[in-house]
Amino acid sequence: MSLDGWNRVLVLGGIRSGKSEFAESLVADAATVRYVATAASADDDAEWAARLAAHRARRPVSWSTEETASEPRRLADVIAAARPDETLLVDDLGGWVTVLLDPAHQPADDTATIDELVTAVHGCAARLVLVSPEVGLSLVPATPLGRAFTDALGVVNRAVADVCDRVVLVVAGQPAQLKPAAAPASTSGPRPTANAVAAAGTTVPAQAGPTVVDGGVPAPAASPPVTTPEVPVGSASAGGDVNGWTAPTMSLPVAASGLVIQPGMELPMPDEYTGPQSVDxxxxxxxxxxxxxxxxxxxxxxxxxxxxxxxxxxxxxxxxxxxxxxxxxxxxxxxxxxxxxxxxxxxxxxxxxxxxxxxxxxxxxxxxxxxxxxxxxxxxxxxxxxxxxxxxxxxxxxxxxxxxxxxxxxxxxxxxxxxxxxxxxxxxxxxxxxxxxxxxxxxxxxxxxxxxxxxxxxxxxxxxxxxxxxxxxxxxxxxxxxxxxxxxxxxxxxxxxxxxxxxxxxxxxxxxxxxxxxxxxxxxxxxxxxxxxxxxxxxxxxxxxxxxxxxxxxxxxxxxxxxxxxxxxxxxxxxxxxALPARPDRDKTDETPEAPVEEDEPDFREPEPDGPGPTSTEPAQPAENSGSRAG
CATH class of the missing domain: 3.40.50.10210 (Nicotinate-nucleotide-dimethylbenzimidazole phosphoribosyltransferase (CobT), large domain)
Known part of the structure; x- marks a missing residue:
């Protein structure tokens, strides 16, 4: 399974589901990858140490690793500071939540820390893959700590999924794409989220079709249908019951004042390195x-x-x-x-x-x-x-x-x-x-x-x-x-x-x-x-x-x-x-050239002067006594 047109991907899955391997396959074509490890090490747990060692051994040598287990709040800073030319793989959010709830980090404002993480993911300029366990399919844990973990991880997974371009669930090694889902036949666009509506101060009414209000501005209405010419398949955009010109959208920098698109916005730039690399x-x-x-x-x-x-x-x-x-x-x-x-x-x-x-x-x-x-x-x-x-x-x-x-x-x-x-x-x-x-x-x-x-x-x-x-x-x-x-x-x-x-x-x-x-x-x-x-x-x-x-x-x-x-x-x-392969002789040209044999004579020699004058081009050595006298 390949994902096209993504910038932020959340990969969910159960234990031993293959979610980490799938996430690693998504970034396999990147020249360099920064692997962000969130789990804390446990020297007294041999089985856990073996799992971490297996993860490390699987990473290519071109990848760099960054540990955030000592300070869970730093994960948001790492993601927010990533450059557009970077690729980040965070594995995993379950380990991050475990460290966040650890008594060693209490008292801590867990809600604020989760909000900081979601904000960083939403504004991340790099290509970002996040791995997280899906714990919502099991029984409610019998211990308070277990319930606190599942509740916190569920909140994190839902919030991160909302701001990611793609969400994939891996079950028994088989990936299933959850977001974006296949668009059902409908004549309406996606419903804006409650947070976005609240941020924009907009009340979203339910309307059956387009209307015109004062000033000629169309009221919320369905997006035009998307058709494939000469193919008898026509479907409109996916979604709920309302959308239109004035409907807010999660990707807009919505401000409390209602100003959405304004001068000086900071949007992503293309990768500045892969273009020249492709030409080479x-x-x-x-x-x-x-x-x-x-x-x-x-x-x-x-x-x-x-x-x-x-x-x-x-x-x-x-x-x-x-x-x-x-x-x-x-x-x-x-x-x-x-x-x-x-x-x-x-x-x-x-x-x-x-x-x-x-x-x-x-x-x-x-x-x-x-x-x-x-x-x-x-x-x-x-x-x-x-x-x-x-x-x-x-x-x-x-x-x-x-x-x-x-x-x-x-x-x-x-x-x-x-x-x-x-x-x-x-x-x-x-x-x-x-x-x-x-x-x-x-x-x-x-x-x-x-x-x-x-x-x-x-x-x-x-x-x-x-x-x-x-x-x-x-x-x-x-x-x-x-x-x-x-x-x-x-x-x-x-x-x-x-x-x-x-x-x-x-x-x-x-x-x-x-x-x-x-x-x-x-x-x-x-x-x-x-x-x-x-x-x-x-x-x-x-x-x-x-x-x-x-x-x-x-x-x-x-x-x-x-x-x-x-x-x-x-x-x-x-x-x-x-699709084209490299030239057959490319392996030879890629080899390190042999060092040139040193010759006794330099490639260029200053010609000897024909008439009187200095017979050497070497810099003159200063006299022992800097003074001079007429002889």
Whole structure:
């Protein structure tokens, strides 16, 4: 059993169930592992000492071991201080609880210590595997100490499971995944936890479907269904009875003030070591040519985002198609209803995007964004709509990761999206709108210069209107961006928080990347740009974000479709990089080279001077008497 897309895993199991071996297999591909041992040693217990010795003997020599038994509160500090490039294996929480309850550590605030541990696990930047005994299937212990242990360990297991990405139960050596569970057929999203609701100060009502409240902000509603084009399986996101744009989510930094997404958030970064290691490994593979060329960047990116020098190809991919129109001059030259037709096509499994998704085995989710008001006259969205869209996008990313998705593809089909993206680019990067706004092409393939000038005028008037306004991320989204770019920004942030890469393709995606810099600068490092498609805004935004397009096919199939066209190529490269063996002569080249034979003569000798002068290049020795006299 393999687990994909995880950052924090809790492995449960009974005694001798094989839980430790399974946990060790999860980190077997890591270059280095820090093994955190929690159990106290017992010199007077030979059988217990033998068990600990067997555990030590099983660990590879590249692993380092850290003991926390002497001070159980230090486990939280070790986990919280772990770096993003590290891999931690904690074995196990049962030993930790035993030490915590030991009379030698009393009186102690056990509840506070457990809370500290859960907080550290939730915010851990490293890849983390925790092992813990499952004691809830046995009889209630007959002794007070036994009951205290089972009660405390049960609390720890439940709390840690809540903040882990994956939970696995090992029974007789056979792992069974408990979280995320298989999604039942339902039209509603996951129920937010009571703690999250209380933290956000939100009361979650029960509603049967979406409604609209004052200001045009959607009330809590079900997530759009996820479909697999041309495959008769359609299922919505898993969950309870309520969810929507304003529903809180456990992965958000919820504050008591209700502020959820704010500038300066600290989100995870990709592994800074495994990317270069994967490129070095490519040079050793048995290929007849000189290698992978520019597609080495794909292998390096996948290695960094997966945390391994041997990344696997992305098998589970989800396309998020954002449909949100922009009114006013931004959509000049667009036939009314065209974007809605494209969205309906995708839902029905038809059209370019759905067919390419079916060909690549990707699922497709069509998300409706609120229509943006004309930016030349006023804000595109209200502040409340922006906040709701950001949170909704974050939740969509979380739902995808919980369903096992390994790669997200951003797509868009709204009217006026190019002009809105150009406006965002002008506001955030100082670009000139006419230079980054693509020409308008009619259905007959002719250029509509009048519509292009109308779009330019709308952007010019919008920028003039906000010339004295703040240019922070949320203000830019409210004034210029609109619902689709705000949703895309939330998706990028949510994917970053869950260490999931995003394949960009088009103006909406790169505009969201520019906005996300002010909220969390780490987001752009989880983005991969397939092709700029000849679009001037995408070219400039990619340069600002430091994203190099992988190919230059000059495709214009619609935002997201170009990325799906390139996806099989990316998968092929990753498959080759993972499956090819090393060159047969690699063993010889890896051997330590023989020491060069010392020669009597150096490789280079200073030529002797032809005329009078010093005949040696050796530094002159100081005279015995530093003084001098004329002779």
């Amino acid at each position: 490994r490519l040079a050793t593979l048995d290929v007849p040519g000189i290698g992978f060329g520019v597609l080495e960047k794909v292998v390096s990116f996948a290695a960094a985002t997966q945390g391994t020098p041997t990344p696997a190809p992305w098998r589970s991919v989800r396309v998020l198609l954002l449909h949100g129109d922009h009114e006013g001059g931004a959509a000049a030259g667009t036939r009314p209803g065209e974007s809605a037709r494209r969205a309906d096509q995708a839902r029905a499994g038809q059209g370019v995007l759905a067919r390419l998704a079916a060909e690549g085995g990707a699922s497709l989710q069509v998300i409706e964004a609120p229509t943006a008001a004309p930016i030349e006259h006023g804000p595109a969205l209200t502040v409340e709509q922006v906040e709701a869209a950001l949170r909704y996008g974050w939740r969509l990313a979380e739902e995808a990761v919980d369903a096992g998705v390994q790669l997200l593809v951003l797509a868009a089909c709204g009217a006026g999206t190019e002009a809105a993206a150009a406006a965002v680019l002008a506001a955030t990067a100082g670009a000139e709108p006419p230079a980054v706004l693509g020409r308008v092409v009619t259905e007959d393939g002719e250029f509509d210069d009048a519509a292009w000038m109308q779009r330019c005028a709308a952007i010019r008037d919008a920028l003039h209107r906000i010339r004295r306004s703040s240019r922070d991320a949320k203000d830019v989204l409210a004034q210029l961006g609109g619902g689709d770019i705000a949703l895309a920004t939330g998706i990028l942030l949510g994917a970053t928080a869950r260490r999931t890469p995003v394949l960009l393709d088009g103006p909406v995606g790169v505009a969201a990347g520019l906005v996300s810099r002010d909220l969390a600068g780490q987001a752009r490092h989880w983005c991969l740009l397939a092709d700029h498609g000849g679009h001037p805004a995408v070219r400039l935004a990619a340069d600002v974000l430091g994203l190099d397009p992988l190919v230059e096919l000059k495709l214009d199939l619609g935002e997201g479709a170009n990325a799906l066209t390139v996806l099989p190529l990316l998968r092929s490269v990753l498959t080759l990089a993972a």
